[in-house]
Amino acid sequence: MTVVESVLARVPGPLRELLLKHRELLKFAIVGGTTFVIDNGIWFALKFTVLEEKPITAKAIAVIVATIFSYILNREWSFRTRGGRETHHEAALFFLISAGGVAINLIPPYISRYWLDLEMPHVSLLVQESADFISGSVIGMLMAMFFRFWGFKKWVFPEELGQRRRETVGEDDEAAEALGHS
Numbered sequence: 001m002t003v004v005e006s007v008l009a010r011v012p013g014p015l016r017e018l019l020l021k022h023r024e025l026l027k028f029a030i031v032g033g034t035t036f037v038i039d040n041g042i043w044f045a046l047k048f049t050v051l052e053e054k055p056i057t058a059k060a061i062a063v064i065v066a067t068i069f070s071y072i073l074n075r076e077w078s079f080r081t082r083g084g085r086e087t088h089h090e091a092a093l094f095f096l097i098s099a100g101g102v103a104i105n106l107i108p109p110y111i112s113r114y115w116l117d118l119e120m121p122h123v124s125l126l127v128q129e130s131a132d133f134i135s136g137s138v139i140g141m142l143m144a145m146f147f148r149f150w151g152f153k154k155w156v157f158p159e160e161l162g163q164r165r166r167e168t169v170g171e172d173d174e175a176a177e178a179l180g181h182s
Contacts, residue, residue: 027078028149031070032141039066047132055112056110059136063105065166067098074152082157090156101144108143109136 008016019026039062046058071094072122085093112118119128153159 005155013108024078024082024147024153028074028152031073031078032145035070036137036141038069039063039141042066043136047083055113055132056106059092059106059109060102060156063102068100070098071095079157079169080151082153082159085156089104093156094152097148101148101168105136105140105144108140113135 010017011019025125042061042065043059043062043103046061047055049060051061074093074108109132112131116121118131118135123131
């Protein structure tokens with residue numbers, strides 16, 4: 001029994017049905033949580049060491065690395081029954097949409113640091129770091145997440161191209177697996 005099966009087996013029936021109905025969004029959120037940890041781990045490691053004077057550059061690098069992980073996880077898990085494009089075409093679209101997500105993610109911390117002057121010496125280190133986290137890892141990430149989910153569903157992994165993948169993966173097998181009946 002997989003982790004997903006064991007978790008869903010403990011969820012009450014009506015909630016289980018809701019989770020199954022929105023499983024793509026749930027999987028996308030789990031991938032997002034994973035890449036959130038990757039993003040922030042790399043961002044803080046760079047920002048407090050080699051890129052101390054360049055926090056926006058550190059954030060951009062962190063988001064790019066997290067995006068690579070996101071592509072692999074979303075392609076192989078979140079949207080595995082969608083798509084159907086050739087891998088190089090799908091990857092190019094994924095990274096194009098993700099580049100838009102990176103730009104969107106960087107807008108709030110840029111505004112925080114350089115328009116609102118929420119950086120030292122104008123504010124304390126605690127205020128600066130709190131503003132960086134809230135603007136970059138909460139507001140920016142949420143804005144980018146909504147943009148990417150919409151873009152991935154619409155252009156990268158479109159439903160109308162998913163038939164070939166569903167024939168390979170099998171929606172019934174996935175639903176049975178999620179319910180713990182396989």
